[in-house]
Amino acid sequence: MADSTTGDATNDGSTPDNVTYVNFGTRKRVTTQDEVLKVDRVNHSGSSMSPAATRLVSFMSKEVDAGRLARGRDYAHAGNVVGLDVRNGAIHGRVAGSQNEPFAVLIQLPYRSNDDVGQVSEIMARTPNAIRDARDGLLPVRVLDILLGEDPDDVRFSCSCPDHAPFCKHIVAVVDRLAARMDADPSVVFAMRGLSFATLEQSMMAQAQEASRDAYSPNSGLDSAERNQLFWNGRGLPDIPEPKIAPALEDSDMDLLRKALRSVTHTNLELLRAVSDIEELYDFLVQR
Structure with missing residues (x-):
């Protein structure tokens, strides 16, 4: 059951300005379905196995x-x-x-x-x-x-x-x-x-430096034209990483936010209103 924290609340749980402030506790990161490993997913037809x-x-x-x-x-x-x-x-x-x-x-x-x-x-x-x-x-x-x-x-x-x-x-x-x-x-x-x-x-980092030196060595097995092409064009580069997109507010510890806001607020009502304003501002910026 959620804990309701209000300032100057009325008997029905609402505040005089008809806004109810509810603290549902610290938000937790939710693991996505793609991050779950399924040990029993082997298909012996070979189609889905590594x-x-x-x-x-x-x-x-x-x-x-x-x-x-x-x-x-x-x-x-x-x-x-x-x-x-x-x-x-x-x-x-x-x-x-x-x-x-x-x-x-x-x-x-x-x-x-x-x-x-x-x-x-x-x-x-x-x-x-x-x-x-x-x-x-x-x-x-x-x-x-x-x-x-x-x-x-x-x-x-x-x-x-x-x-x-x-x-x-x-x-x-x-x-x-x-x-x-x-x-x-x-x-x-x-x-x-x-x-x-x-x-x-760690071993690959050391090997990569050696591979780079060997590529331009006369003993690399490449002819001069291939070495020149490798020098000017380089080898294939790895793909650009695709960072995971995570909603900042949902993954943040709201307790830390409240702790920071206590220095500029005087009552619990002001604190909760400040948190609510920040949440509305965040929703507006990400256009949710």
Whole structure:
């Protein structure tokens, strides 16, 4: 219930000038629908998955039979995946099955040296909008090759259950949940190699300077005409950022405004009238 604060109020809650001043408390920023991550939005037809999630699912689906695929997805959607731990080079999953103890699933990524992982920042430093696209789950093909693997044989899947098939229903369930997490949070793909967006951006800044020097080097692989064109025209620039538009008054802390106005007002009525005037002025300026 809202608290009504008035000065010289009448019995019906209104002031003598027929204006009711109501304090609904501190305004809070409302998260928009676009900012909400939906973990379960993976569409296994591949149309709505990120490239990384699509590649992971394709590595499995080429080898698994239809029965285990259906049962594994049922397991995933029923919540049988009780553990999913993403580590550097491997993913450990735990799936509750027919026995008392959950079965252990291991997804082992191909070995990558420090130089191999370093190529990720080098490639992205030479790609316009690389970080922005990466946060949306869009990665260059070569980066996906390094982070995940180039073909199904690069990734090893195993499970502690007695099913000797290459892909049991427990592996399918873990892959399903891992793909959903990757699709919802693109940073998971980099966490598989011990990377984060913060460390990646720092490395990219250093790589960008080196890439700029290499572009004009005689050993760059470019002929003189290409180097001249690059010198005068430069590389492609990233898109101009599009800042979010937020209504200033709605996102402001009205308590701070009232605190500031107390130094120039003498009564609560004057204070509330001043706040009301500011709100009307704001509405007029933004033409609402």
